[in-house]
Amino acid sequence: MNASARANEWLTAVTWRRLLRDRPIVPLMGLLAILVLVIELADPGIVSPEWTGVIVRASVPLAILAGCQTLTMLTGGIDLSVAAIGSMAGFVTATLVHSPGGVAEGIIVALAAAALAGLLTGIGVGVFRVHPLIMTLGMSFVVLGLSNVWQLQMVQTGAGVPDSLRWIGSSTLAQVVPYNLLVFIPLTLLILLGLRRTGYGRLLYAIGDNPVAARLSGTRAWQVLIVLYVISAVMAAIAGLLISGLTNTASVSLVDTSLLPAVAAAVIGGTSILGGRGGFGGTIVGALILTVLTALLTVLGLPEPTRQVVFGSIIVVVAAAYTRVTSES
Amino acid sequence: MTATATGLLLEATDVSKTYGAVVALKAASLAVRPGEVHALMGANGAGKSTLVKILTGAVHPDSGRIAVRGRERTVHSPGEARRGGLVSVYQEPSLIPDLDIRANLRLTDTPLEPFRHWLTQLGIENLDLSSMARRLPLATLRIVDLARALAIEPDVLMLDEMTAALPANLTQRVLEAVASHRGGDRSIIFISHRLIEIASVCDRATVLREGETVGVVDVTPGSEERIIELMLGQIAGEMPAVAGRTAAHRASVTTPRISVRGLASGTKLQDVSFELHPGEVLGVVALEGQGQDELFDILAGSQRPSSGELLVDGSAASFRHPADAIRAGLVYVAADRAEALLMQRSVRENIALPFTTRVRRWGLIDLRAERETVDAAVSRLQIDARAGNEVRRLSGGNQQKVTIARWVAGGVRTMLCFDPTRGIDIRTKQQIYLLLRDLAEAGAAVLLYTSELKEVQLVCDRAIVIFGGRVVEEISGTDADEATLLRAAYHLRSDAAMPEAVAAETVAAETVAAETVAPRASDAANGPGAEAAPPEQADPETSR
Structure with missing residues (x-):
């Protein structure tokens, strides 16, 4: 009887392990539900449609930034330049609000500048084989420096976050549905479709899983990587615009605090930093988990340093758990 | 066991090793007498490398006994094997590329004077011990590897394809160094695909086939045929022929695909x-x-x-x-x-x-x-x-x-x-x-x-x-058939050493540290065409 109980226990462990490995999104949803339950217990009555709207609104930009990490991590890379690029995008748009082209011109300039930065990153990573960590770190300093130059140039014109950005970044329909979903839902569909149904998506996984095999099959990795870092930079700019609208702020370091949570959300969502494994669905849930966790820690009255320690611990534990379940043959 | 009476320096009995479903060694045995140069022979995949790795502790056998000087021992790691007097030199250099030679020697506790002595014996003079390993040409690195192994005077030195890509003049020096061990107290296990080398330095040869020791042969003129026979075994028709081969296409086609x-x-x-x-x-x-x-x-x-x-x-x-x-x-x-x-x-x-x-x-x-x-x-x-x-x-x-x-x-x-x-x-x-x-x-x-x-x-x-x-x-x-192919693969009909002109080119291509190579070799490296195609007259048939 003892033996059969043990076997039973083992079976469940295996089942869980398999679940976490093949469909990580299911246990992640469970974790999210538990966190929501805990926050409701900690502060009864807090969970409401309005609260949900606030959580979703805060999660959207984080999920987009985490999407940048997911896509680059699938190929075995990472994108640390998203914070600088996102901040730059919001800042440039704000400074150009009084220009002849108005908001549209600001957004176009911001996205074009982001795409250029991504192109250079992609060339560095894909053609000159600079490690993505180093390349994107370097690029984030370059972008930050140029943003500061821009700041000095534009200081007299006066700036402000345009109303349209504030509307899409922070307004909600009936106090519940945030309008930033208008950007997020099409983007999400595009990424999910791209990863699952296009040749390009397949190649992202292929390069991350086994660069040698991808090469021997005829993949020219540099082409894939250049396009990848352009996509990532443009997504970072979009996230930066939404954050700028949400916080009604434009500064060259606005997005900085979201960089590491974005990496964390991707890792928690089941994307392997070693490449070849993961997806955007898990990343979205990862972003929601982090946002709810932040809210929970706030409700519990824990200070910022504690929040950071908890964040860090969760990333390490989750990454270790994934390594355990995916490494067995 | 009390195997002291046998007087063997190294004895491995019924060693086996499987990797998953693949049997690398079934029942390999090897007996090495003191003062002999012993060849270990076998076709690709016969288990030579696995046996050497087991003897040097890099791989653990599933079963079998290993005895050194009559005393049974279990070798857990290459370091332990080294202290027990079993050292091997592989085809790939084992020096750490980002350390200089002196630091590399220190890592393995190699005494400097004997090392210099062997280096000179092997035909490399004026090697700067403070040069980085990665800056030395491949051939020199192999010689350094060998000198390092010889310097600690191991009981049994294993050379696994040591000469495979050495130029002819250095190969000759290596063979001389190997031959100098004959009749002494220590032994060498020699692995090479070149039968001519086996014939010139080895006393006996153990032949492996499909992970089993199938024979031990005294190396004498003409024993090559016997070795090949042993490697082949009975050629069993275990695989049914693949039917329907027609050579019809070939003749009719004019342009080759490649x-x-x-x-x-x-x-x-x-x-x-x-x-x-x-x-x-x-x-x-x-x-x-x-x-x-x-x-x-x-x-x-x-x-x-x-x-x-x-x-x-x-x-x-x-x-x-x-x-x-x-x-x-x-x-x-x-x-x-x-x-x-x-x-x-x-x-x-x-x-x-x-x-x-x-x-x-x-x-x-x-x-x-x-x-x-x-x-x-x-x-x-x-x-x-x-x-x-x-x-x-x-x-x-x-x-x-x-x-x-x-x-x-x-x-x-x-x-x-x-x-x-x-x-x-x-x-x-x-x-x-x-x-x-x-x-x-x-x-x-x-x-x-x-x-x-x-x-x-x-x-x-x-x-x-x-x-x-x-x-x-x-x-x-x-x-x-297998026999024809194996004979051809060993290039039995003619000499197996690298032709002199090719060897010279090998050295010339590695000009980065040409001064460290023996003067004899650098003579040949004077020509400007270090990257040119090998001269047509460098026919392997004529070099010996």
Whole structure:
């Protein structure tokens, strides 16, 4: 009887392990539900449609930034330049609000500048084989420096976050549905479709899983990587615009605090930093988990340093758990 | 046991080792007397390297006993083996590239004076001990490795293919150093593919076949034949012949699919020329490290030749990337499945991978068409894809089939197979042979390197034999029995040492630290044409 109980226990462990490995999104949803339950217990009555709207609104930009990490991590890379690029995008748009082209011109300039930065990153990573960590770190300093130059140039014109950005970044329909979903839902569909149904998506996984095999099959990795870092930079700019609208702020370091949570959300969502494994669905849930966790820690009255320690611990534990379940043959 | 009476320096009895389902050693025994140079012989995959690794503690045996000077011992690690007097030198240099020579010596507690002594004996003078290991030429590094091993005066020194890519003058010095051990107190175990070297320095030879010791031979003039016989064993007709081979296609076709002229790369591939016609399977037979890896890398677009010509369908081709080779219709099946497969991805994605690599195929995938193509390939190769969500969960044979299916699915014109049946079960091997024949019948050209000589007669229309980076023989499929092939692979008819002109070039190509090489060698390096093709008169037949 003892033996059969043990076997039973083992079976469940295996089942869980398999679940976490093949469909990580299911246990992640469970974790999210538990966190929501805990926050409701900690502060009864807090969970409401309005609260949900606030959580979703805060999660959207984080999920987009985490999407940048997911896509680059699938190929075995990472994108640390998203914070600088996102901040730059919001800042440039704000400074150009009084220009002849108005908001549209600001957004176009911001996205074009982001795409250029991504192109250079992609060339560095894909053609000159600079490690993505180093390349994107370097690029984030370059972008930050140029943003500061821009700041000095534009200081007299006066700036402000345009109303349209504030509307899409922070307004909600009936106090519940945030309008930033208008950007997020099409983007999400595009990424999910791209990863699952296009040749390009397949190649992202292929390069991350086994660069040698991808090469021997005829993949020219540099082409894939250049396009990848352009996509990532443009997504970072979009996230930066939404954050700028949400916080009604434009500064060259606005997005900085979201960089590491974005990496964390991707890792928690089941994307392997070693490449070849993961997806955007898990990343979205990862972003929601982090946002709810932040809210929970706030409700519990824990200070910022504690929040950071908890964040860090969760990333390490989750990454270790994934390594355990995916490494067995 | 009280084996002291035997007077043997090293005795290994019934050593066995299996890796998963692959039996590397079944019952290997080896007895080395004090003061002898003992050859360890065997065809590719016979278990030589595994036995050496077990003796030096790098691999743990499943069973068997090892005794040194009559005392049984279990060797847990290379360090322990070293202290117990068992040291080996491998074909690849084992120095740490970013440390200088002195620091490398210190790592292994090598006494400096004996090291210098042996270095001089081996023909390298004025070596600057403060030079970084990575800045020294390969040949020098091997000599440093050997001198380092000799300096600590091991009881048993194992040399695994030590001379494989050494220039002739250095090889001679190495052989002299080895021969100087005869009659002393210490012994050497010598592994080499060159029978001429075995004949010149070894006293006895132990022959392995399929992981078993099949004989011990006293090395005398003429014993080469006996060694080859032992390596072959009884040639069993265990594999039914692959039916329906017709040579009809070949004669009628005028333009070869591939023609290779004077291809050379580095020191391994010297001068290879052949033609591959549509409708034929051309075998490539070679012992390990004779340049076949480089040949396939060049044809697959992974590496560029240093000289020579490659014509595809009659027009010159130069591949900068595997994608270029694939576009020219040359597809590559690697022996190492870890190199070819996306282990975490599905069978389907693995097979469909080549379809999506080109930029204009980056868009939406036509899933239905893809499934049809993939299913057709899966059923043609009879892949058991039940665990197909992740390729790494398939068996080795099924994994290998996936790497082939990838190219078959797209319609193959020229397939380059590098040892495609290594480490897979006999049934899968049969299926792969049949498939290769089918492909050839359908008009494809197949180039097949195989380490299993039996396969050549079963599958190939003809075979070329490469030795020392050159094609030394062409054998028609019907005559390509194992014995003929093995004799040809060992280049038995003529001398096996590297020709002098080639050796000089080897040294010249490594001019970075030419001053550290013996003056004798640098004389030959004066010519400006360090990268030129080897001179035509450098015929291996005439050098001895």
